Amino acid sequence: MCGRMALTLPPAAMAQIFEAAPANTLPEGPNYNICPTNDVAVITGGPDQPRQMEAMRWGLIPAWYKKPNDGPLLINARAETVLEKPAFRSAVHDRRVLVVASGFYEWTKDAIGGRDPWYITRRDGAPLAFAGLWQGWRTPDTGETMRTVAALTVAANTPMQAIHHRMPVVIERADIGLWLGENGKGAAPLMRAAADDVLQWHRVDRAVNSNRASGPELIEPFQQD
Template sequence: MCGRFALTATPNQVRETFGLVEVDGFPPRFNIAPTQPILAITQSNRPDPGSNLPDREARLLRWGFLPGWVKDPRDFPLLINARSETAIEKASFRAAMRHRRVLIPASGFYEWRRPPKESGEKPQAYWIRPRQGGVLGFAGVMEIWASAGGSEVETGAILTTAANHAMRPIHDRMPVVIAPEDFTRWLDCRTREPREVQPLLKAVDDDFFEAIAVSDRVNKVANMGPELQEPVALEDPKHAASAPKQDSTQLSLF
């Protein structure tokens, strides 16, 4: 799964990577958590005839997908990820996979290796980033949820797939990364049906990412600085403390 990620690239790097005409300024974010606003790239409905760039635009979504038919979000589970293998078939994601596919810009993501409780080891956090650097485009879906009062919130989820061989010792799932040459294909919901983009929903090559052990400070959403990505030495399991509790306090759009 993907429960925390970061976007530390500059707005200009995001603009160039995704072929945007413009993008509003934003600060680096080192600890993006569920229910917080996330940046998403969509196919624009307002093409610019004077530009040679693709017809794309950036927008903010709430990270936590809500299908349009949900009446009260408090009675619906928080969907931050969607399994790419079954998203086309699931009632929650079926319409979004057909009509509202997006790219989620990221610099990398965090994952936790969680040993069996009987081992005495505590969970270990890892900062997972592309070896060659740059900005990633996670595969995502979005949906517009409307309250009974008529207000609308744009929500989204990140698609995941089975982890590749290199990432499997940490976790059995990982985000789907769309290659830059496939951005247009993935975002084209006008002419390409979900089955036509299904081949894109796969794990990256084993050597694409590097995993860096980091401290458990990333567990707490209030920690937002670059020190979260500083490497730490792995503890001897024999002397490891009990597993830290993950902070549940999160910035919400509701």
């Protein structure tokens, strides 16, 4: 699962890393506490579409919703069932994107039920690229189209199971063109757990448990008093 993210670089710098042209509207950054319904940084592309980085609302809104809260908040999509779900099955064929971040958060519980946050990054220090699906949703009042996105998740690999039973699908640099459709078809095998040595994590302060918290201290290793 993936319920919070951090983007520690300016979005324009992230666009350069992924060789994408920055759109006129990019998410604000750095942002150390990206929450559902916030804008996230997304890379789009395709066989006839130059790679671009733009902002999308985190939380896919199916086309049939009359308003954004007409149903569940779809921040994640299970890769195992994505082809069966009406909200995702067309997107997985035609609207695949990358959700990019510096890291993401997950939680465990202590002996009395307190929520302990962990900050998860790549071991090699590179940005993370999550497999994502997007959907345009037309607002009834203005007729404008809002672009919304969900991140794909799979069963956690062995190390990650110590923190959570699910994890986001991490797309490796060599597979980006295939996931975006730039290099033809056959992206389904990419919907798998990352290798056991790809990710690392450390405890951070419970301050991040609040969706109002901000600042680089949120990702610093937790220091026990």
